[in-house]
Amino acid sequence: MSSLTIKDLRKSYGEVEVLTDINLEADSGEFIALVGPSGCGKSTLLSIIAGLESVTSGEVKIEDRLVNNDAPKDRDIAMVFQSYALYPTMTVRENMTFGMECRNIPKAEQKDTVARVADLLQIGPLLDRKPSQLSGGQRQRVAMGRALVRDPKLFLFDEPLSNLDAKLRIEMRSEIKKLHNRVGKTTVYVTHDQVEAMTLASRIAVMFKGVLQQYDTPKEIYERPRNKFVAGFMGSPTMNFLNAKVVQSDAGFGVTIDGGDGTILPLPADHTANLAAGQSVIFGVRPEHFNPVHAHRGDTSARMKVLVDMVEPTGAETILMTTVAGQDVVASVEPDDAPKEGETIELAINMSKVCLFDPSTELRLSA
Amino acid sequence: MSSLTIKDLRKSYGEVEVLTDINLEADSGEFIALVGPSGCGKSTLLSIIAGLESVTSGEVKIEDRLVNNDAPKDRDIAMVFQSYALYPTMTVRENMTFGMECRNIPKAEQKDTVARVADLLQIGPLLDRKPSQLSGGQRQRVAMGRALVRDPKLFLFDEPLSNLDAKLRIEMRSEIKKLHNRVGKTTVYVTHDQVEAMTLASRIAVMFKGVLQQYDTPKEIYERPRNKFVAGFMGSPTMNFLNAKVVQSDAGFGVTIDGGDGTILPLPADHTANLAAGQSVIFGVRPEHFNPVHAHRGDTSARMKVLVDMVEPTGAETILMTTVAGQDVVASVEPDDAPKEGETIELAINMSKVCLFDPSTELRLSA
Amino acid sequence: MQAHTPNSQTSQASLGQRLANLTPQMVLAPTIFLAFAYVVGFSIWTIWISLSTSTLLPDPTYQGFEEYAKLWGSKRWTVAYQNLFVFGALYVVGSLAAGTVLAVLIDQRVKFEAVWRTIYLYPLAISFIVTGTVWRWIFHPNTGVERALHDMGWLAAKFDWITDRDLALYVVVITGMWHASGFAMALILAGLRSVDGDLVKAAQIDGASMPRIYRKVVLPTIWPIFIAVTVVLLQFAIKTYDLVVALTQGGPGVATTVPAIVVYDLMFQRGQIAQGAAAAVMILVALAFVLVPYALWSAWQSRKEGARHG
Amino acid sequence: MADTSTHEQFDPLATGGMRRRITSKGIVYGALSVFALIYIAPLLIILLNTLRPLEDIVRTGFIALPDAETMTLRYWGEAWGSFCIGGTCEGVSRFYKNSLLMTIPATILSTMIGLLNGYILSKWRFRYDGLIFGLITLGVFMPQQMTLLPWAFVLGKLGLSNTIAGLVFVHTVQGISFTTLFCRNYFVSIPDDLIKAARIDGAGFWRIFRRIILPLSPPIVIVTVIWQFTGIWNEFLFGTVFTSGGNQPITSAIVAFSGSGTGERHYNIEAAAVIMAALPPLFIYIAGGKYFVRGLTQGAVK
Amino acid sequence: EPKTNMMHQWAQGSEAAAIAKLGEMFEAAGGTWEQTAISGHTSNTLAKLRSDVVAGNAPAAVQLKGPEIAEWNATGATANLDATAAEQGWDDVVAPELLTVMKPTGNWVAAPMNIHRVNWLYSSREILDDLGIDVPKTWAEFNAACDQIVAAGKTCIAHGAADWSDTTTFDSVVYGMDQDLYRKAFQEADLEALRSQGMIDAFAQLRKMIGYMDDGINGRSWEESMTMTMTGEAAFFLMGDWTVASANLAGFSEDTDYYCTQTPVDWGGNGFILNSDSVVFFKQNDPDYVEGQKLLAEIIMSPEFQATFNVAKGSIPARTDVDLSVGGFTKCQQQGLEDLKASVSEGSLVRSMAHNMTVLQKYRGAMMEVITEFVADDSISPEEAANQLADAVELQM
Ligand SMILES: Nc1ncnc2c1ncn2[C@@H]1O[C@H](COP(=O)(O)OP(=O)(O)OP(=O)(O)O)[C@@H](O)[C@H]1O
């Protein structure tokens, strides 16, 4: 059964169309992430699902019931806001019971529910504090608590972690994941952090300028992005895009980098559908699919000579900023493999993971 | 020649001592990063260097001149703030010339300087805009430009990137690095992002609760942290700390995890100084030093059986949340190696990279 | 926030739902009615009366713009109208300047801040009538400062601005400033407090002196506060009546007459309601001189704001 | 204890910077004091003149210290209870009640309506909301003299002529402009997300107002209450024209002193009455000044 | 049961006491007395009156005077007192000069309370005796006296500048120099008269007199000016007879502290500029109030009230049949009545422009503006002033 269905949705503010023809559905219990750069319409879409904004045209269904004209409170949803939107004058407990009060749930039941949720989120000791007396992480937890007391059909999150610092963000990310595993509610989660989307979601909807670019599992999106935007948006450091040409040789198809030394980088057989020799392509390689060539690692046929401009050790991995044929290439290598700045080294490319894009449509070529 | 020397510095606000006995020096042209959790005193230290706060006791020298009592403007420093602190009512150009005006530098020279710096930072087209008309990254660049027009002895940065989003942060990080390579000025850079510190700094000062924990190169700090705090603070996901015991066998020293199945994890010979059999230790392993055991990869003698609780694909790597003997262990593995949730797998440990800490002093044992 | 606007395809919203959506408008309706009656109704009535033959009592017979011509032919009115602009400008600028100086002084982390602030703010609690009366005592040579100086033996002392037709208006300005500069101070002070401390630090590192930091960096940063204060003060300036009546009664001669006094006199003392209404309309016109630019400015401001979020 | 040269340099008072700071502190306090004197002087002058007999005032003018021998508090008593105003010799005391009866309800009403309007205009968008807000705000600028006759007509039609209720009505309607302006600008700074969260929680228009908006309102309520209270309390024209005799507010009585009546001016009694009339707003400012400043910036700057 | 509510502007001092007396008498006669004392300026009273009329509840009785009575009469809002007047024979006892004012269209709508004389000259006995100066009878004598007084280091004229007091002085000047001019200019608002050489001469005399005043005239109240004369600080004070009440109340008395005489006239004989306070009655619906109006009118016109009220106010009764030799009338008041009678018989009686007894308020207001500006601004020449006077009046036509 599909828990959320969005059909042909459009939304305009006056002249400006901020959402164009969105189609999306989420199965029961799924965790959907909406990602995209700022201003792409993620929050607007979420608000429409919540009933906080009206649609211009199209349908929103929750558990197969058309809810276009239902007030937020009648949609049986819960939402967590980026700013947490905790009621500043109420204690944590009152924040959590407010919704139940509005729905006239008996006091005793309210109490039980709060106790249960507080237990789940380990916020029992905070119940009598005001939001201003909480740390960022605690506020985040309370915001989730407020959503959890509802037991709704649908959870909506609008960038719930973006106000936290890096370490806390990673922690809370895991907690949300655990929680979702435990509670199993259908969830729509807005973020502009692709790592969050990757780690949390069962399916990711990548949006750009109000248009849904791709809606698929994290693995598919990461490995088989539908177009250059999706490929570039997902992954950090970002995918390298090199202008290249397709060449055909005895060994099959390959590419040569424009302006380079003509080395042919052979493509695996399953990447060559739809290709024609001489065709211009954008050759996309993710940083982690480069590796310095080591004598002992055996040979890889796809190699590229690069000049190392800058070496950035980040701890677990080291980032190399390099140039090849005047184009920038970022590679991510093991710290122990790191060359020196100014060196020219050979990088091996894991050709089974590369992507080719059509330079004009920017769509991914090859299956 | 040392460009900045801080000797026995203390700073108290009333009763509260926020900086205790700080000793630090930076060679000419060095890039020093101050890292530490929020509230540890990084900004205070930077303000003292800048002359915006007075010292309680101790010395601050810039190029061997005692500046304790000099006003900020007499210290020949430039500073970039977290909030950028761009003068909102002035254009970018005016922001950059304001300091020169205050120092009565001739108009013509001001113009040249601005032109040169604008060129360097590629902000030429922005010169006549107001800060409010700039994006975050552009503001950051202007803030740097304002510092660069000074040609000071010392650059101070207070979390200059923390207001930018993840992608931009990485970009600007590289730019700062490039700029420093080019300009070569001594720089003190405050951040609470350890990756930034690692990638940028020639030396990192890790602070905690007003005390300097370790001051060393990034590599040393990452590989040979002086204590458990430094080890835990640097690196993401954070280092795993397991309670363990030292055992001595024929093969030399090893450790066994408390409550585990008694498997001995053999320590490399150079890790065994100062150890005694039966001693309790904290066994620290970074997530990236785990690897699923693969038949074809040959055998590693140090292996650990773990139960996989959760799998978080982030794209380039996949994080495994696991448990061993009731203790949480986070491992970071290649996406292709990722197991399923609920599986029990064997992880190989790169024992040459592990750290042992004394449970009571929390100092790193072994050289 | 958007009240649901039911659209054609999906207009199955229940009646109750739609009524609930109309609650804000319904709650606001009485106010809209009152405000409309008060602002628009009274203004239209005044405009209409100004074009009528009303004398002692309102009388709807249409007459045309004659009363405006008479009004502008009267010296008292031209002086009053001119005074409005001179007084308004000096009063607003003076109060802002004094308020700024006070706010900057208090901003120097002084002790007993609340006491200082209260001292400068309390005149706002004093009515214009009382303010005018007391300052008349102080300014009048027979009772005030000059008299005190004479009694102290300094017979040559002269402080008779209030009786000097060229200077009396400045007495009104000073008195008005006394009343309002605390208000300006309060807002500006709070504005100063909201300025990012890093800005000051940045300017210090740039080598700017404290006065320069205030002049070039801090005060320009809080210019929206200056606008807000200006609007509130202008409103006072345009409505000024009691202050002048109590202080100078518009004299010497007509030197300090302001439009509100003329309106009141024409309408009530002289039984020329039509001409008084014409004068009132002219006050509204003066108001438009101020409000129209302000409205344009804020519209532009919000458009810019919107553009930035977009 | 300063046995090394470095230590000496840490003595803050020994540094040039510190000395400069001390002199500039001196200038700051000096300037503050001079201003304070100017601001306090009028109050002080009135206060002192309440203690001086009339002959004394007439002889030496207003700016003089009271004579220790003739100094007396009895003018306070006269002003309060026995001075003749408008043919009744009960001092200002009988007007006090009228002023309170007029000011308190008008303040409360206009504040409450302003809160509601501000809430609606800042948190609920609908057609022409900007226009409506502009219209309401324009009311702030209407000159009173112009509205006298229309108000008289309206009050007559409503049967409220010569009643305190009529004054309450007039002041409430006029006050709505200010309170709405302040409240709306204040509420704009409350995040919309709070309202959205409450709507999802199932709260309606009124519940959001009561449970979310009102608890956040104290700063702006203090501002509007202070502003309205002092404004209404100090207003005299409406009080004079729309009420008569025993229904008049205290300011109308105060005007009786300063008006050009014939007969001797009792400056001392006048001064005492003036202070008594000014006490409630003064008290409110002194007690609430801190919150006034705080709330005003949150409300007025936007 | 008769009720009334009287609106007036005598909120304080002797005037308030006089009104209180009226209330007492009204209540003694079985009525229910209410009063609305409007503080401060006359415009406040008029504003309230207009507001009440607009609101549809006109007051039962209002203190109003001069041409305003006719104007209100013309609006049809006033009550008709003819029956009471006939019953009491008002036409026979009221000073003839007041009749046209009280009966603008032939019907009684107002009851006069008093007759004020505006053209009094109060002289400081101390100064005149010291310098051996006689009270001046003509403007030339007046100027000569002033020259002498100024030379002796005293202030000649005590004055507190305000539009009404400047105009009060000017009333006396114009009247004293040329009573026909006064009638034409100030009673008929004749433009030619306003622009005439006589008016220019009058302004020149006023300018001269301003020179005889000290520097503190602006913002000074008339009571202060009065005290200056009474205490011998200044020699002359031109003001109406209410001064007498105030001076006596303040403990000064005629002949010991001051002399009261008519202001100088260049044409010989007795002069009298008249001002009168009256109560106008507005139509009422409530019979109690109608009855109250009748009662109030009767009391106001009663010799007893006329005597008490005018003793307190310094004026003389509007009824000519009241005996001033009894009941505490001062010498100045008695003299006033004699002068009034003489003036009537000589045909020199005029009504006061300054005190709103002649032309419509709009003309009076326009004239007062010009006159007070002339006093305040030295740079205006008499010729300019006369032209401005005529222009200002013409503008309002
Ligand atoms: N009330 C509105 N009126 C007009 N335009 C609006 C309104 N609300 C949002 N928009 C526009 O719609 C677009 C989408 O906004 P939205 O808030 O959904 O973006 P977002 O993807 O959530 O961005 P962010 O990551 O910054 O939160 C933006 O261009 C925004 O300017």
Ligand SMILES: Nc1ncnc2c1ncn2[C@@H]1O[C@H](COP(=O)(O)OP(=O)(O)OP(=O)(O)O)[C@@H](O)[C@H]1O
């Ligand atoms: N003016 C002050 N008075 C009292 N305590 C202060 C003052 N300024 C800072 N502190 C305290 O000093 C400590 C260090 O503050 P500091 O701003 O240097 O921390 P930080 O390391 O920069 O933190 P962050 O990463 O949050 O910027 C904090 O505990 C802070 O509360």
Ligand SMILES: [Mg+2]
């Ligand atoms: Mg958003």
Ligand SMILES: [Mg+2]
């Ligand atoms: Mg900091």
